[in-house]
Amino acid sequence: MAEYEAVIGLEVHVELKTASKAFCGCSTAFGAAPNTHICPVCLGLPGVLPVINRKMVDYALKVALALNCRIAPHCKFDRKNYYYPDLPKNYQISQYDLPLATDGYLEVEVDGRRRRIGIIRVHMEEDAGKLIHEGEALNPGAYSLVDLNRTGVPLLEIVSAPDIHSPEEAYAYLTSLKAILQYLDVSDCKMEEGSLRCDANISVRPRGSEVLGTKTELKNMNSFRALQRALAYEIERQSEILARGGRIKQETRAWDESRGVTVSLRGKEEAHDYRYFPEPDLVPLAIGEDWINRIREELPELPAERRRRFQEQYGLPPYDAAVLTASKSMADYFEACLGHYREAKTVSNWLMGDFSRLLNAHGLEPEQAPVRPQDLAELLTLIDEGTISGKIAKTVFEEMFLTGKKARTVVEEKGLVQISDEAAVLAVVEEVLAAHPGPAADYRAGKEKALGFLVGQVMKATRGKANPALVNKLLKERLE
Amino acid sequence: MDLLFRPAHELHRLLRRREVGARELAEAFLARLDAVEDKVKAFVTVTRKLALEQAAAIEVRLARGEELSPLAGLPLALKDNLCTRGLRTTCSSRMLAEWVPPYSATVVERLAEAGMVLVGKTNMDEFAMGSSTENSAFFPTRNPWDLERVPGGSSGGSAAAVAAGEVVYALGSDTGGSIRQPASFCGVVGLKPTYGLVSRYGLVAFASSLDQIGPLTRDVTDCALVLQAIAGHDPRDSTSAPVPVPDYVAALGDGRLAGLKIGVPKEYFPPGIEPGVRQAVERALGYLEEAGARCEETSLPHTPYALPAYYLVAPAEASSNLARYDGVQYGYRTEAEDLRQMYRRTRRLGFGAEVKRRIMLGTYALSAGYYDAYYLKALKVRRLIKEDFDRAFGRFAVLVTPTSPTVAFRLGEKIADPLAMYLSDLFTIPVNMAGLPGLSVPCGFSNGLPVGLQIIGPPFSEALLLRVGYAVEQAAGCAGRWPALEVGSDG
């Protein structure tokens, strides 16, 4: 299918984690009992009016500035009209023709190549509620329950330009976008809780062609990986149709995760007419230079800057800097470690290695880890001091992670202090040589490999505690 | 002592001097209501018990020697599209016939703080759509001056209740004339404030960019008092203006208008206007000149386009505002096989014909392919109308016009002809389209039926409008003349 090129645009919705909803004072906290974070305004009762949450605009401006967008001096809210039981007013307050921000971009790196993906627009809107379906569909006893806790939670819609050409680029775009949102601390970005959602528009065209093909809209991807798989499937599906001389039908398709396919949801002719018009209950929003400047000053260091700084300030290889800064909390953790321990590359190795492995295994974020940065620093100091070996340190670290105990405590409790006493190690060396005359003879005969076996035996006999350098030195001396 | 037709400012004095008690006052008005309500049918809900409780609370405060605000203890009525916590708010629609709001409108809270004695919620055209109160899903209200005629609308219940002496004053809402036209038909004072002067929070929306709440009162002084109580910025309404509220009563003046320049737009005196209305308004122009004002003809050239533009903007907003009545969360619901059927049946049976007509008009005007030609064009016309007024206010302090082309018409006369009905608001609609304040003051009679004079001013010029209205009132001598409504006979 290499003769076809994919053209992909992504529409990302993120819930902003303001304390209160977009147009009322209700809490936005996730996971409360159904219909407890509600009031007449978000219930859309007769006679209520929305009031703009200024914090929502602050957060949206942060994102727009971080995405290098042009901020509209005047924007307005519009009503998007459609009937659905999770939408109590049967219209959604959104932004249509005058969005908050336009014309930005995001830099992504795929296979070592950096690319700019355009951002067409960033706009604010309110979220809908949730429907919980009870009973089997088509069963006369089936019914649906409505939970309106989420109704009115502020959402940001971020629309990319059709600048993405592969599932990998789409994945990189989402990863970078998520990192930025987390650095800005404006969203939890949890796809499983619905605080980040992504739809894709995708078409394919013969490579080299400037003409856009007919696109389909993909929905229902519940993870970045699912999005990547759905895009790959859709590229193949569309390319096959074109290769057969067929035509792509413009439609909305849903990703079926279990079957690994996209299926038609609705055609173009069934598309809604949302009858957008200016929301008369809100006055247009004027965003002056003062407001923009205040937000600009509040902007934290963003992933790209931090990655560059990690390379320059700590001498990290580009790969390490990219991996560590991809997640704000990992980068924070890294820098916290360096407050207690100087060797940046050593810390980086530990974080990208055992630390990440254990975090993944336990489903934790760095800041939730039982091992605090100063604890890891202490462990690394113990290695440098020769108190424990690097190999033992891995065992100690795992124990620290599981129990929350400090390195020194684990080492003492488990008797893991390295044996560096020459006489003690020598005694074991003598025993091993006596027990294994064969390998000893092999080594003397020039088989260097035999030394490894003998070292292993000494380590085994000391349960790994013997200072490896000392063991090597003593064995070699005795075998001379 | 006959208390029924005295204005609020007089009753307040009687209360303060302890010449009458709050309970006595409430009972007098409830007795009047009992006597005439069968004929007038102004109320959807009568809150007898609440009124007596509230009056008793005022009694306690009076006994303690507390200083009472000017409206404390004076029986009033609220149009039934103003949300009242714990008290059903129907909009005279089957859709909300049993709906009890869990919150009160800002204006209701403000009146409660001022010592409200609520007699009840008044009838209206369903969702405020209409000019005769015949579009109520429950029953039509009658004009106390002639029970065969309509009280106007959509705030017909409020206007009729004041005119019939069932309450001292009432609140209504005005989207295209719904306070001023019934005020004119019932011979009471009615004010549509500047858009943004009075909070809309808790007013069940018809057309959000046009709706305003305002008073219907016995005289201009009362109008100033009620406006004083309800005006002012409300953080819960983003469209409410953060402007200072002047002392409206102090601004009424002494009936003199020396040197005031008044414009009389010729488009408001078309050939079809009822001769009696024209004569009464022309007499009122004479009163104004006698008071020292200079009246001069002027032109608002885009006036003819106001009505058609209004019938795009208002229904468009209504189609969206009324989308929430779907049977899911509250209000009327019909059983159905599935969701779509429930939506359809609920809305087909829950709304009356006029509401459905306007929802369809509005939906159409906003639809893809028609938006630019209808809705957007209507917004452009709206701007031109506003500019007409801006230009006029460069030369004139206020403009005066008839409030409506006719006096109260007969029940059933226009109900089958929507266009004829819409024309009743011909002179009031442009004021809403421009967001301006408009005051209707009784200025005379035509064949025994009241005629209203409309006074229009620039934004937030209510104090001036009331001053001009006060001068008309002093000169016209209509205040104090009330319908006979022979009680006890079979009318």
Ligand SMILES: [Zn+2]
């Ligand atoms: Zn709420």
